[in-house]
Amino acid sequence: MAGVAGGGGGGGSNDFQWCFSQVKGAIDEDVAEADIISTVEFNYSGDLLATGDKGGRVVIFQREQESKSRPHSRGEYNVYSTFQSHEPEFDYLKSLEIEEKINKIRWLPQQNAAHFLLSTNDKTIKLWKISERDKRAEGYNLKDEDGRLRDPFRITALRVPILKPMDLMVEASPRRIFANAHTYHINSISVNSDHETYLSADDLRINLWHLEITDRSFNIVDIKPANMEELTEVITAAEFHPHHCNVFVYSSSKGTIRLCDMRSSALCDRHSKFFEEPEDPSSRSFFSEIISSISDVKFSHSGRYMMTRDYLSVKVWDLNMENRPVETYQVHEYLRSKLCSLYENDCIFDKFECCWNGSDSAIMTGSYNNFFRMFDRSTRRDVTLEASRESSKPRAVLKPRKVCTGGKRKKDEISVDSLDFNKKILHTAWHPMENIIAVAATNNLYIFQDKIN
Amino acid sequence: MLRGRRRMECTLDAQSLISISLRKIHSSRTQRGGIKLHKNLLVSYVLRNARQLYLSERYAELYRRQQHYPDGAPLLAMPACPPPAAAPPELAALPLPADTQDREARSCAVVRGGAELLEGPVCAAPPELQRAPCRDSSPGFYRAAGSAGPGGGGGGGSSAAPGLLYAAGCDFGTGGVPHCSSRTTVLDLDTHVVTTVENGYLHQDCCSQCPCCCQPVAGLASPPPAPGTKRKYYPGQEEEEEGVEEGEPGGGGVAGGPPFAPCTKRARFEEYSAEHPQDSSNISNLISIFGSGFTGLVSRQQADSEQPLNGQLCGKQALASLGAWTRAIVAF
Numbered sequence: 001m002a003g004v005a006g007g008g009g010g011g012g013s014n015d016f017q018w019c020f021s022q023v024k025g026a027i028d029e030d031v032a033e034a035d036i037i038s039t040v041e042f043n044y045s046g047d048l049l050a051t052g053d054k055g056g057r058v059v060i061f062q063r064e065q066e067s068k069s070r071p072h073s074r075g076e077y078n079v080y081s082t083f084q085s086h087e088p089e090f091d092y093l094k095s096l097e098i099e100e101k102i103n104k105i106r107w108l109p110q111q112n113a114a115h116f117l118l119s120t121n122d123k124t125i126k127l128w129k130i131s132e133r134d135k136r137a138e139g140y141n142l143k144d145e146d147g148r149l150r151d152p153f154r155i156t157a158l159r160v161p162i163l164k165p166m167d168l169m170v171e172a173s174p175r176r177i178f179a180n181a182h183t184y185h186i187n188s189i190s191v192n193s194d195h196e197t198y199l200s201a202d203d204l205r206i207n208l209w210h211l212e213i214t215d216r217s218f219n220i221v222d223i224k225p226a227n228m229e230e231l232t233e234v235i236t237a238a239e240f241h242p243h244h245c246n247v248f249v250y251s252s253s254k255g256t257i258r259l260c261d262m263r264s265s266a267l268c269d270r271h272s273k274f275f276e277e278p279e280d281p282s283s284r285s286f287f288s289e290i291i292s293s294i295s296d297v298k299f300s301h302s303g304r305y306m307m308t309r310d311y312l313s314v315k316v317w318d319l320n321m322e323n324r325p326v327e328t329y330q331v332h333e334y335l336r337s338k339l340c341s342l343y344e345n346d347c348i349f350d351k352f353e354c355c356w357n358g359s360d361s362a363i364m365t366g367s368y369n370n371f372f373r374m375f376d377r378s379t380r381r382d383v384t385l386e387a388s389r390e391s392s393k394p395r396a397v398l399k400p401r402k403v404c405t406g407g408k409r410k411k412d413e414i415s416v417d418s419l420d421f422n423k424k425i426l427h428t429a430w431h432p433m434e435n436i437i438a439v440a441a442t443n444n445l446y447i448f449q450d451k452i453n
Numbered sequence: 454m455l456r457g458r459r460r461m462e463c464t465l466d467a468q469s470l471i472s473i474s475l476r477k478i479h480s481s482r483t484q485r486g487g488i489k490l491h492k493n494l495l496v497s498y499v500l501r502n503a504r505q506l507y508l509s510e511r512y513a514e515l516y517r518r519q520q521h522y523p524d525g526a527p528l529l530a531m532p533a534c535p536p537p538a539a540a541p542p543e544l545a546a547l548p549l550p551a552d553t554q555d556r557e558a559r560s561c562a563v564v565r566g567g568a569e570l571l572e573g574p575v576c577a578a579p580p581e582l583q584r585a586p587c588r589d590s591s592p593g594f595y596r597a598a599g600s601a602g603p604g605g606g607g608g609g610g611s612s613a614a615p616g617l618l619y620a621a622g623c624d625f626g627t628g629g630v631p632h633c634s635s636r637t638t639v640l641d642l643d644t645h646v647v648t649t650v651e652n653g654y655l656h657q658d659c660c661s662q663c664p665c666c667c668q669p670v671a672g673l674a675s676p677p678p679a680p681g682t683k684r685k686y687y688p689g690q691e692e693e694e695e696g697v698e699e700g701e702p703g704g705g706g707v708a709g710g711p712p713f714a715p716c717t718k719r720a721r722f723e724e725y726s727a728e729h730p731q732d733s734s735n736i737s738n739l740i741s742i743f744g745s746g747f748t749g750l751v752s753r754q755q756a757d758s759e760q761p762l763n764g765q766l767c768g769k770q771a772l773a774s775l776g777a778w779t780r781a782i783v784a785f
Contacts, residue, residue: 096487099485099486122486185486185489185491203491234491234494236491253491286502286503286506288502289495290499293491343499344473346477349495
């Protein structure tokens with residue numbers, strides 16, 4: 001059973017297998033909507049893994065240090081901090097409720113002992129500082145141990161407070177709140193490589209912020225037409241280039257990607273590069289526009305490529321070639337004949353994300369029935385795996401799954417009609433350096449890693 | 454709709470897609486978090502595609518009928534739409550002649566088409582519409598919250614959207630007489646004109662003047678009123694007449710009738726469409742949501758009765774007359 005190679009310094013042709021490591025979240029069949037995970041993100045070192053959910057909460061897991069006593073179990077991820085990032089709000093002017101669902105989390109590169117991340121809902125971005133406290137000062141002069149103020153006249157002697165160790169406490173505090181800059185729903189945030197600025201994108205506009213300044217942002221892209229009747233496309237995702245702080249891309253609902261250079265003009269309404277693959281006229285259908293809408297765009301770590309996800313496929317683009325992608329991977333082509341039903345039950349609007357492994361040799365994206373797919377770019381091999389409680393024994397090797405598209409169904413295959421479309425994997429993340437992946441399956445977070453030989 | 458019976462395989466035809474799409478747009482108004490611009494834009498594309506296919510099928514059928522009746526009778530008959538073929542799940546939209554030339558303009562048009570239906574809480578819909586309790590859109594009965602009059606809602610759309618209020622056609626006769634079986638009644642909320650089209654004749658005011666509605670009479674009793682007759686519509690009036698037909702208590706007079714409560718009509722129409730799922734008025738009512746062009750088409754045809762109907766001409770006219778449906782997508 002071959003897995004997909006990737007990550008680390010290993011060559012692309014090494015076969016290895018993915019094993020179950022951990023699962024977080026309730027086992028309960030009855031899933032509360034607020035518990036549904038809406039974003040997953042590793043930090044730059046991979047030691048921290050953050051998840052956001054529909055209830056506006058952020059849970060951060062930290063990887064335990066590898067212990068000598070249990071060499072076979074690589075560092076496990078355990079809860080490090082939990083906090084309520086966003087609350088539901090009501091816009092009285094427009095009579096609209098603003099959902100507290102966390103749309104995206106992005107970590108900042110670590111600069112000191114504390115960790116910083118940006119989290120956003122539809123309207124407001126917040127910068128959170130997560131810091132540890134393991135010491136506490138004792139022996140204050142003006143207040144006693146339980147905090148009550150002492151009467152100054154009663155103080156007869158002065159003492160110097162001393163620091164005493166305490167149980168580790170992880171605190172999350174909102175340091176900046178970036179609000180009131182977006183009329184439409186925010187779909188992306190991206191931290192710039194300069195570590196000073198970041199962008200936020202909604203359906204029609206992209207704004208540039210400085211991390212220190214909350215009362216001002218610069219609009220750099222605005223595709224809102226003068227007459228809204230002429231609207232034909234919206235922005236679906238945006239990201240800064242990993243190395244060039246002046247370059248970013250944004251994808252559209254029409255399946256196109258625009259690369260913009262902030263040095264060429266202040267307003268980047270005119271793109272520098274325009275990536276579009278011509279539509280195949282033979283595959284035209286009622287739903288052509290929907291399935292070509294790009295749901296995610298991610299630069300490779302190298303910055304040379306970018307990857308886009310539309311409903312049925314993942315495409316890898318070379319930034320130097322605009323007229324077509326260099327690689328196209330079919331995620332679940334068997335759904336093409338089911339688009340009617342998927343339109344009826346709204347599944348066709350699901351926004352799948354995609355991610356690169358650390359070495360850019362493999363890519364991963366989710367599908368239905370709690371399946372997720374990995375593609376090895378060098379060997380062109382792909383594998384379908386499942387995140388399920390059934391295969392959740394410690395270090396159990398994941399068995400590749402196969403969907404039967406027609407004809408006789410072989411043993412162990414699952415037919416398209418048996419797929420559970422309520423079990424969708426929209427959010428996945430790959431550790432920046434190692435072969436550890438985090439897969440969000442509704443309200444559960446699965447962590448898999450490669451088998452250690 | 455088809456959910457219960459067919460799990461994965463579904464052969465939705467154009468009209469089902471249209472009604473499903475309308476329902477999605479409609480329900481998006483009440484979804485938490487406000488109207489999702491992206492999703493509604495995508496739905497409007499499906500609407501456009503389905504409408505293109507439907508129109509092309511319909512006008513092809515009209516053309517065939519015209520060939521059958523070359524003496525100039527029913528200018529725009531209400532043919533039973535060809536039973537939706539068991540099309541493959543993916544229907545390629547038949548390219549209309551205008552299609553290839555003008556996709557861009559029409560994408561705007563469809564956005565308008567879908568957009569009109571996106572009037573959310575922002576839109577200053579006239580009070581009588583806001584009172585309407587029945588939001589659910591069953592096929593053929595869809596209330597578009599347009600903005601009638603100068604109040605014109607948000608978004609600053611330049612042209613006032615007429616906002617068409619579709620009312621179910623009269624029933625198909627208490628005695629089983631099918632004379633009214635293909636009738637469309639369209640209310641233009643801007644001009645408050647009721648227009649009824651029946652079996653190809655442009656009946657203004659059919660409901661009030663056609664005696665068959667009020668008495669059990671076999672066959673078409675009175676000639677259609679002269680085209681061009683218009684009647685001022687008062688909210689509630691039509692409801693009154695329908696009520697009278699069914700033997701319900703008459704209620705008030707012409708003006709100042711009860712607030713328009715579409716539930717009654719909807720119940721009846723659902724019953725009606727359950728019996729005649731393929732009925733053409735179902736489809737034409739949907740068309741009327743998108744095309745005041747339908748009535749525009751009729752009047753044009755009356756003027757040019759000698760001009761042969763052909764799919765090309767009809768297509769162009771229908772598409773060109775989308776201008777009536779021009780409210781922008783206003784997400785907020």
